[in-house]
Amino acid sequence: MYEHDVIVVGAGGAGLRAAIGAHEAGADVAMVTKLHPVRSHTGAAEGGINAALREGDDWELHAYDTMKGSDYLGDAPAIETLAQDAPEDTITLEHWGMPFSREDDGTVSQRPFGGLSFPRTTYAGAETGHHLLHTMYEQVVKRGIQVYDEWYVMNLAVTDEPDPNDRTCHGVVAYDVQSGTVEGFKANQGVILATGGPGQAFDHTTNAVSCTGDGNAMAYRAGVPMEDMEFVQFHPTTLPSTGVLISEGVRGEGGILYNEGGERFMFEHGYANNDGELASRDVVSRAELTEVNNGRGIEDEYVHLDMRHLGSERILDRLENILHLAEDFEGVDGLVEPMPVKPGQHYEMGGIETDENGATCIDGLYAAGECACVSVHGANRLGGNALPELIVFGKRAGRHAAGDDLGEAEIETGYSEGVEEEDMELPITPGEAGIAETGATDTEDVAADGSGQLSDPDGVLDRTITEERERVEYLMEKDDGIQHAEIRAKLQKAMTEDVNVFRTEAGLKRALKTIRECREAYRDVYVDDPSRTFNTDLQMTIETRNLIDVAETITLGALVRNEFRGAHWRQEKQERDDENWLKHTLVSWNGGKPSIWYRPVILEGENKTYEPKVRSY
Amino acid sequence: MSTQQQEPDTDAETEPEEPESQEVPADQEMSGLASPQQQRLQRKHDGMAEREREAAEDDLEGDSVHIKVFRYDPEVEGKQEPRFDDFHVPFERGMTVLDAVIYARDEFDSSLTFRHSCRQAICGSDAFFVNGRQRLGCKTQISELDQPVRIEPLPHQEVVKDLVVDMDHFYDQMHAVEPYFQDEDTPDSADLEEQRQSPENREKIKMSSRCIWCGACMSSCNIAAGDNEYLGPAAINKAYKFAMDDRESEEIKEHRLRIVEQEHGVWRCQTQFSCTEVCPKDIPLTEHIQELKREAVKKNLKFW
Numbered sequence: 001m002y003e004h005d006v007i008v009v010g011a012g013g014a015g016l017r018a019a020i021g022a023h024e025a026g027a028d029v030a031m032v033t034k035l036h037p038v039r040s041h042t043g044a045a046e047g048g049i050n051a052a053l054r055e056g057d058d059w060e061l062h063a064y065d066t067m068k069g070s071d072y073l074g075d076a077p078a079i080e081t082l083a084q085d086a087p088e089d090t091i092t093l094e095h096w097g098m099p100f101s102r103e104d105d106g107t108v109s110q111r112p113f114g115g116l117s118f119p120r121t122t123y124a125g126a127e128t129g130h131h132l133l134h135t136m137y138e139q140v141v142k143r144g145i146q147v148y149d150e151w152y153v154m155n156l157a158v159t160d161e162p163d164p165n166d167r168t169c170h171g172v173v174a175y176d177v178q179s180g181t182v183e184g185f186k187a188n189q190g191v192i193l194a195t196g197g198p199g200q201a202f203d204h205t206t207n208a209v210s211c212t213g214d215g216n217a218m219a220y221r222a223g224v225p226m227e228d229m230e231f232v233q234f235h236p237t238t239l240p241s242t243g244v245l246i247s248e249g250v251r252g253e254g255g256i257l258y259n260e261g262g263e264r265f266m267f268e269h270g271y272a273n274n275d276g277e278l279a280s281r282d283v284v285s286r287a288e289l290t291e292v293n294n295g296r297g298i299e300d301e302y303v304h305l306d307m308r309h310l311g312s313e314r315i316l317d318r319l320e321n322i323l324h325l326a327e328d329f330e331g332v333d334g335l336v337e338p339m340p341v342k343p344g345q346h347y348e349m350g351g352i353e354t355d356e357n358g359a360t361c362i363d364g365l366y367a368a369g370e371c372a373c374v375s376v377h378g379a380n381r382l383g384g385n386a387l388p389e390l391i392v393f394g395k396r397a398g399r400h401a402a403g404d405d406l407g408e409a410e411i412e413t414g415y416s417e418g419v420e421e422e423d424m425e426l427p428i429t430p431g432e433a434g435i436a437e438t439g440a441t442d443t444e445d446v447a448a449d450g451s452g453q454l455s456d457p458d459g460v461l462d463r464t465i466t467e468e469r470e471r472v473e474y475l476m477e478k479d480d481g482i483q484h485a486e487i488r489a490k491l492q493k494a495m496t497e498d499v500n501v502f503r504t505e506a507g508l509k510r511a512l513k514t515i516r517e518c519r520e521a522y523r524d525v526y527v528d529d530p531s532r533t534f535n536t537d538l539q540m541t542i543e544t545r546n547l548i549d550v551a552e553t554i555t556l557g558a559l560v561r562n563e564f565r566g567a568h569w570r571q572e573k574q575e576r577d578d579e580n581w582l583k584h585t586l587v588s589w590n591g592g593k594p595s596i597w598y599r600p601v602i603l604e605g606e607n608k609t610y611e612p613k614v615r616s617y
Numbered sequence: 618m619s620t621q622q623q624e625p626d627t628d629a630e631t632e633p634e635e636p637e638s639q640e641v642p643a644d645q646e647m648s649g650l651a652s653p654q655q656q657r658l659q660r661k662h663d664g665m666a667e668r669e670r671e672a673a674e675d676d677l678e679g680d681s682v683h684i685k686v687f688r689y690d691p692e693v694e695g696k697q698e699p700r701f702d703d704f705h706v707p708f709e710r711g712m713t714v715l716d717a718v719i720y721a722r723d724e725f726d727s728s729l730t731f732r733h734s735c736r737q738a739i740c741g742s743d744a745f746f747v748n749g750r751q752r753l754g755c756k757t758q759i760s761e762l763d764q765p766v767r768i769e770p771l772p773h774q775e776v777v778k779d780l781v782v783d784m785d786h787f788y789d790q791m792h793a794v795e796p797y798f799q800d801e802d803t804p805d806s807a808d809l810e811e812q813r814q815s816p817e818n819r820e821k822i823k824m825s826s827r828c829i830w831c832g833a834c835m836s837s838c839n840i841a842a843g844d845n846e847y848l849g850p851a852a853i854n855k856a857y858k859f860a861m862d863d864r865e866s867e868e869i870k871e872h873r874l875r876i877v878e879q880e881h882g883v884w885r886c887q888t889q890f891s892c893t894e895v896c897p898k899d900i901p902l903t904e905h906i907q908e909l910k911r912e913a914v915k916k917n918l919k920f921w
């Protein structure tokens with residue numbers, strides 16, 4: 001067993017910043033991560049980091065833009081914290097040597113970005129995320145922070161009181177990917193989840209193969225509600241064969257979208273008569289899919305993004321990295337032919353419910369980064385707002401876990417009596433499907449009847465270690481059944497078909513049924529690779545279980561929210577409904593019997609109350 | 618087990634070795650010569666690569682691709698002796714080497730093991746030895762390769778299993794150059810005051826800052842193969858990034874030069890350019906090493 005004050009799970013931008021934060025606050029902190037830190041998906045971010053640094057700009061403008069972008073579903077205390085802390089935390093990165101792009105006077109450059117009222121996006125070439133990730137990893141090396149890399153975290157060691165708000169997290173259980181050994185990591189002060197997004201719930205995504213929502217699923221099953229999971233951002237220009245992102249830059253420079261007949265459909269079919277290709281991400285994504293669905297797509301799958309008319313000089317000067325992406329990942333030369341593009345899953349706005357200090361309703365359990373929902377992005381994330389979220393809330397979570405006093409949080413967490421509950425009749429029973437048979441006895445099974453309660457940290461950890469060892473044994477010893485790849489493919493396909501940019505009641509119900517079938521199938525899952533050494537078959541089998549749970553929360557949220565807000569569109573009601581829906585959707589696991597409830601959004605800020613306005617640009 | 622003893626690959630794809638030379642090549646960034654990246658674009662411009670690939674893709678359309686993948690597992694009977702497994706994977710337009718091994722794993726053999734994550738040449742996980750050359754799986758179009766496509770783990774590194782190699786030594790070398798900003802004397806960040814850096818200086822370190830720690834360069838380097846303590850191209854390049862960054866003081870720069878000009882540092886490099894050729898990020902590694910040698914000479918640091 002390993003023991004530290006603070007354990008950070010995940011070493012992307014959020015995890016690295018959390019570890020540094022905890023270290024600054026004097027804690028003995030360690031990181032446990034399934035990928036080596038520099039392999040984390042934060043490295044893929046291109047665009048930039050929003051921070052109000054200059055005269056003429058201030059945190060209140062940044063907060064206002066973010067609230068408006070969120071379609072009034074972000075909580076003001078979270079948004080204002082982001083806007084207030086981002087400038088200092090961004091400058092800190094500069095002091096750590098991050099190679100930001102520069103102005104002639106040597107100051108950090110800033111550029112305009114969609115939805116921002118001031119050019120406040122700092123960036124480092126077209127590789128902002130890469131530099132952010134590497135710069136922070138360098139600081140982790142400098143501080144001698146212990147990193148357990150290629151250790152896969154399987155579960156949290158959480159006490160089992162009936163009410164999740166009374167529970168405490170004492171550590172995690174992980175296995176060493178290289179050797180297959182399952183070990184406990186005891187955390188004396190706190191565990192911080194920074195496991196990134198769950199993009200792999202979809203079969204077409206800009207997210208890495210490692211983005212499997214592990215942290216979300218573990219926190220969910222331990223009793224932390226999942227918040228606003230239905231809000232999934234789709235990016236309109238991703239390469240069809242891989243999902244690699246072609247940035248907005250191409251359209252910003254004048255790139256044009258054509259359908260199969262060579263029509264400039266954004267105008268010719270009236271999707272956005274003013275902004276055309278530059279309309280917001282969700283509008284363009286829906287337009288593309290409508291074209292394809294109406295038989296005007298190319299190979300019934302995609303549309304063309306053409307930049308040839310810009311001329312090779314301009315393309316080479318401003319969009320060179322796009323040429324490489326199209327060439328390397330799609331085999332297309334953007335100078336001589338149009339690039340195929342289609343919408344792809346890009347970002348999960350929802351996540352593990354936390355307050356502005358990163359704390360969840362379970363004592364000692366924190367979350368930060370894309371896996372968390374504080375909520376700053378609400379129904380729609382603005383470009384350049386995720387990276388500042390990583391550093392601002394990563395740092396806060398690290399400091400708070402290490403015992404720094406950050407003041408009382410304004411955001412409430414956890415289920416409480418008297419909240420509004422959803423009682424919609426569902427087409428299936430969500431939740432547990434005898435998954436306990438795979439050896440994974442969930443703590444809630446015990447908690448449900450209140451028996452066998454354990455509260456001493458070592459006991460809780462030992463029990464979790466035993467359970468997880470049994471789970472691995474079971475999966476490895478079973479020698480026939482179904483393999484994870486089949487279940488995962490079925491799940492991803494269903495999500496892309498029915499929980500995409502177009503959502504209908506019938507489609508969402510269909511998806512819930514398929515998810516249910518995936519759960520049933522998973523009861524028979526087995527790991528074929530008999531080796532303990534670097535068994536990715538085992539790892540992906542466990543990840544698939546997590547994807548099922550996460551996909552279900554996304555779909556449940558999408559089904560109950562009958563309105564069109566931000567990234568969430570519903571055929572039955574194609575407008576925002578402030579009267580009924582200025583509230584967060586929360587899904588609680590309840591020991592395997594999920595329930596859905598709501599909490600009002602907080603629009604009261606420090607100096608003003610944000611009034612919902614029509615989101616038009 | 619190590620792939621070090623692998624028979625030399627006779628693949629025609631291996632590029633002819635650059636003549637060994639102690640000449641200091643002209644610094645591209647300074648002299649304005651075409652960088653490998655620009656050359657590549659130029660070639661594309663001429664439509665060459667394009668026509669070649671299109672012809673190759675047309676040939677492959679509807680066909681399957683034959684890959685031969687290195688297999689080894691210290692624990693599993695039948696895999697303890699390294700062997701090659703053949704897979705035939707249906708070809709799709711745009712298919713990369715990584716796509717092909719993913720397909721083989723998901724459809725034929727779930728125990729086929731390799732690292733991968735981003736699928737877009739940024740996480741640096743999937744450097745393999747493909748047809749006799751270090752390449753990133755996700756960045757290599759399969760239609761450009763001769764078949765059967767031989768996919769092996771990186772040479773000169775311990776194989777953990779199948780295509781997975783032990784990266785610890787590589788990480789140790791990266792850490793050995795003190796790869797972090799050392800100036801403690803920065804302005805107070807609460808005042809939002811940044812350190813100034815000229816756009817030119819930023820440009821100077823740009824290429825060196827693109828490294829994704831894939832290990833391809835180290836694996837291609839003969840010197841690193843013979844001298845386990847040699848820092849290797851990636852680590853020296855990392856040191857270059859810091860040494861050339863004007864934000865750090867002269868004193869620290871000197872300290873950095875001392876680290877790289879030690880016995881197993883820059884002077885080991887024999888300018889064979891193999892690292893520069895395989896680097897998927899087109900970093901002019903050899904030139905960076907040469908420039909550090911010149912800097913060390915200028916600073917009158919001790920010669921080895």
Ligand SMILES: Cc1cc2nc3c(=O)[nH]c(=O)nc-3n(C[C@H](O)[C@H](O)[C@H](O)COP(=O)(O)OP(=O)(O)OC[C@H]3O[C@@H](n4cnc5c(N)ncnc54)[C@H](O)[C@@H]3O)c2cc1C
Nearest residue numbers: 010011012013014034035042047048153196369370386387
């Ligand atoms: C292509 C692309 C471009 C983007 N561009 C921008 C941009 O320009 N600006 C912006 O603000 N945002 C951008 N985003 C969004 C932003 O990059 C991400 O939201 C953010 O990087 C997520 O960071 P993270 O630290 O939360 O997670 P990640 O960086 O994904 O890190 C997750 C970490 O958790 C670890 N982990 C996961 N599961 C486990 C487990 N079970 N056990 C142990 N470890 C685990 C992984 O190893 C990894 O280290 C972009 C996203 C994409 C995909």
Ligand code: SF4
Nearest residue numbers: 828829831832834896
């Ligand atoms: S220098 Fe190039 S080849 Fe070497 S590790 Fe970095 S990216 Fe890979």
Ligand code: FES
Nearest residue numbers: 735736740741755
């Ligand atoms: S999969 Fe990330 S570099 Fe190839």
